[in-house]
Structures are given as C-alpha cells and as structure tokens.
Amino acid sequence: MKLEWIEDILAVLDTGSFHAAAERRFLTPSAFTRRIRTMEETLGCALFDRARKPVTLLPHVQKLEVDLRDAARRFRELRLKLADNAARNETQLTLGCQHALTTTVSPRLLRHLGQTRRAEMRIRSGTRSECHQMLLRQEVDFGLIYETPEDALQFDERLFDKITFGNDLLIPVANLRAAPGLRAALDAGELPLISYPANIHLGEVMRVHILPGLMRGLRTRIVAETGLTPAVLQFLRQGLGIGWLPKSMAQEALALGELEDLTGELPSTPLTIRIIRARTDGTETTRAAWADVMALVGASG
Known part of the structure; x- marks a missing residue:
C-alpha cells in the first residue's frame, strides 16, 4: 500500500468528490481517476461506489477511516525521519x-x-x-x-x-434547501445534530457554550458524530443534519448557497x-x- 494511495482515499473522504479530491492532490480529474483505477486493480477490489453521484467510498472502506488516517500519519513520520538530517532541521x-x-x-x-x-x-x-x-x-x-x-x-x-492570530465564530449551519425536512424538524422542536465527540475541543465548546443556549424544549437527536470538521462540513452539505462549524470553514459553502447560517435561530460562540x-x-x-x-x-x- 502506497502513502499516495492512502492520501488519495482520504482526499475523496474529506472533499466528497473525485473532482475536489483531484484539486487537493494537484492532479487533473482524469489523472486522478486513472490513479484510483490503478489502485483498485492492484488491490483487487473496488473502493468506491460509482453508482452514486458524487462518487463515495464503499462502506467497508469508510469503516477503515481511522486506520487509514493513522497509517498515513505513520508513513509521513517514517518518511520524515528517514529524510531528516541536522542541517535541514x-x-x-x-x-x-x-x-x-x-x-x-x-x-x-x-x-x-x-x-x-x-x-x-x-x-x-x-x-x-x-x-x-x-x-x-x-x-x-x-x-x-x-x-x-x-x-x-x-x-x-x-x-x-x-x-x-485572529478571531472566528462557531456557527450553526444546515443545507435547508436540499433537505427541507430539517426545517420541519426544527419547527417540530427537534434538532437533528451532526455532533463532535465530547473528548475533543469543539465537542467541549458545544457542551459548554452551545447546548445550554438551545431553546427550551428543543430535543436533540444525534444523526452522526465525528471529530473531523471536514467530515462535518460534507455531512452538512449533503443535508444529513444541522451542525456547528467555524465560520472560516463554512464561508465558501455559505457563499455558494450550499449551507445556510442559522445564527438567528440557534446559538453561536466566538473562538x-x-x-x-x-x-x-x-x-x-x-x-x-x-x-x-x-x-x-x-x-x-
């Protein structure tokens, strides 16, 4: 397994499409697609569900996300240790x-x-x-x-x-246009939440600053939980739920109309x-x- 293959898989996972992943990997879409095909042929198994648009990882690959990220980190650390010398340090x-x-x-x-x-x-x-x-x-x-x-x-x-070095805001956002059911849920007193784990910083910020400020009687239902903000961004773009993102991360999707800022209805907090x-x-x-x-x-x- 090559490091570049793992990074290609993670790029698709983080960006949500082959096209965006190709940009992140500084490749043309066609070159990226060829590299993915070579990877699958070499491994002898399919990794992506091409029946869906945009293309997504198959469930068995998604389950290995933590292992893939850990492997990529270890690969990079090993490569750096092999390449390092005192002059470069x-x-x-x-x-x-x-x-x-x-x-x-x-x-x-x-x-x-x-x-x-x-x-x-x-x-x-x-x-x-x-x-x-x-x-x-x-x-x-x-x-x-x-x-x-x-x-x-x-x-x-x-x-x-x-x-x-600057200031940011943790704001509530959702793709209400693609998922009108989210608006219906809010109106019915339910919050379908894309959540952060309690043991990471943004999860703690949510616990201390956001959740206590929710409207009384609003019931929280966790739809998905992840510690990776790029994954939260993609879940929200797909209309899977309502969640909180740093405004700096959400601003492109807000400008494109893919997400809507719900600060007027739900609490936000400065960072x-x-x-x-x-x-x-x-x-x-x-x-x-x-x-x-x-x-x-x-x-x-």
Whole structure:
C-alpha cells in the first residue's frame, strides 16, 4: 500500500468528490481517476461506489477511516525521519494545526512565513490536545489552535508563549434547501445534530457554550458524530443534519448557497485563533519566524 494511495482515499473522504479530491492532490480529474483505477486493480477490489453521484467510498472502506488516517500519519513520520538530517532541521519549521484550522487559517500563516523566511514548512494536523502534546514533546515548533476563555489556562503561560492570530465564530449551519425536512424538524422542536465527540475541543465548546443556549424544549437527536470538521462540513452539505462549524470553514459553502447560517435561530460562540510555542531556546529559524508573526499581527492590528 502506497502513502499516495492512502492520501488519495482520504482526499475523496474529506472533499466528497473525485473532482475536489483531484484539486487537493494537484492532479487533473482524469489523472486522478486513472490513479484510483490503478489502485483498485492492484488491490483487487473496488473502493468506491460509482453508482452514486458524487462518487463515495464503499462502506467497508469508510469503516477503515481511522486506520487509514493513522497509517498515513505513520508513513509521513517514517518518511520524515528517514529524510531528516541536522542541517535541514536548522532551516525547517513545523506547525501543529488543529484540524479545523489546517485548511482555513494555516495557508495565510504559511504564505507569510514563506515570503519572509527561506524555511522548509511542515504541517502536522491533529486535535487541540494532540497539538498540545506535540508542543510539549517538541515535535512541532508552533501550534495553531482555537481557544475560548475557559480553556485558555490549559496552556500554562510559564511554559508557552501565545500570539492572537485572529478571531472566528462557531456557527450553526444546515443545507435547508436540499433537505427541507430539517426545517420541519426544527419547527417540530427537534434538532437533528451532526455532533463532535465530547473528548475533543469543539465537542467541549458545544457542551459548554452551545447546548445550554438551545431553546427550551428543543430535543436533540444525534444523526452522526465525528471529530473531523471536514467530515462535518460534507455531512452538512449533503443535508444529513444541522451542525456547528467555524465560520472560516463554512464561508465558501455559505457563499455558494450550499449551507445556510442559522445564527438567528440557534446559538453561536466566538473562538480566538492562537499561535503558540513552547518556551525553549529553539533554532535561529524558529526565533526569527516568531518575530515575523509578531510583526505581522502588529501590522494588521
């Protein structure tokens, strides 16, 4: 099994279509389709349900999502360890991103650092707690995370430096046009919810800030639960339920009319975007990059 095959499968899972996955993988749709066909022929089994439009993964592949993501992570880590050497470590920057920020906010940060630093940029995506652990183990140089006032103390100020890189909103959204039954459910006092697990950050934000603010008498029915915001986005686009997304992640679908902002009917809550680093000596590259980010924030403020 090749790493690029696993990443191709995950790209379809995250984006919801071959066409969007091809863009993410920097391939033409035809080249991506050929590579998928080669993968299936080599493995000797079908992976995708082509009878559905857009094409989706077959159920037995969807069940392996966690294993596939873990395998891809291990492949990448092994490849990096094999390729690393001391000279390259001095000029590289590794960013640990909370999943929801990897595709929305990190490109802006990388673009700025790429313009000001001749450094090799590496991205590792994970939950907020995983980003915390990566910083503690010094596996990444900076962390890019969401924060609310209640969880700000989780990063001890004696151990970490913080920069506020922006603000976001966790908003309720749904595809009411494609799934009018969702409106009927709300009117009947039921919330068909696409939920986050309670043990991840956005799940905790939902528990503390969102669910207590729901209208009295509104019954919550969990339709699906996942810790991956790209998966939540696709579930919502397909009209499977109502859920909460960072506005930065939902804004494209909102602009296209694929999702509707329900903030007027359901609660939302602000999120602060932080860049964090452990208080260690670091390298000349990481110290200079931190100063660049501080200058960028100061200039934009």
